[in-house]
Amino acid sequence: MISYRIFLLAAGGVVLVSGGVAVWLATHRKSPEERERQRRANLNAIGRLTDGTVLDVNEMEDPQLGRQQLLVYTYDVAGVQYECSQDVTHLRQFVDLRSCRLGLPASIKYDPHNPSNSIVTSETWSGLRK
Numbered sequence: 199m200i201s202y203r204i205f206l207l208a209a210g211g212v213v214l215v216s217g218g219v220a221v222w223l224a225t226h227r228k229s230p231e232e233r234e235r236q237r238r239a240n241l242n243a244i245g246r247l248t249d250g251t252v253l254d255v256n257e258m259e260d261p262q263l264g265r266q267q268l269l270v271y272t273y274d275v276a277g278v279q280y281e282c283s284q285d286v287t288h289l290r291q292f293v294d295l296r297s298c299r300l301g302l303p304a305s306i307k308y309d310p311h312n313p314s315n316s317i318v319t320s321e322t323w324s325g326l327r328k
Contacts, residue, residue, distance in 0.1 A: 231288065238320040245307030248273050250318065252302040252326070253281070269293070273306040275313040284318055293319055293326065303327050 228236075250273030258266045267290070268283045286293050305325030308316035318325045 234285070235288075235321075237315075238317050239322075241307050241309060241315065241317045242320045242323050244309065245317070246310050247325075248275060248306050248308060250274075250304045250306040250325070252304050252318070253300060256283075269318055271304060271306065271318050273308070273316065275308060278313065280308075280314055280316065282314065282316055284316075286319060289319055289321065292321060292324060 250271050252269065252271050254270040256268045256270065258268065260266055265287070266285055267287045269286050270281070270283045272279060272281045274280070304318050304327060306316050306318055307323070307325065308314075
């Protein structure tokens with residue numbers, strides 16, 4: 199009888215703790231904008247530099263996200279050519295998109311462990327050349 203009560207108390211405790219953890223995780227979830235800001239900060243801190251070229255600046259209208267501005271660029275790492283785009287919508291105060299044109303040289307920061315993860319600008323750094 200006592201072991202059954204201990205089992206019920208332990209099971210109840212596990213349910214309460216796991217419920218508390220689930221509620222905490224649900225309320226402390228990062229927004230996509232915060233995850234992207236952290237990705238840029240991480241690449242700015244650990245990224246390696248390489249030369250690249252701006253290919254295009256696109257403005258797109260998304261019904262859910264509104265107007266987005268994408269910077270399309272290319273760069274080479276270890277003989278592999280990468281063509282990427284970076285959403286610079288939230289970086290408008292740091293990027294003059296009118297000065298970005300086809301063929302503009304740029305510095306690219308990329309993750310040495312995942313070269314396709316890259317940025318051309320962030321809040322504290324810009325690889326765009328004037």
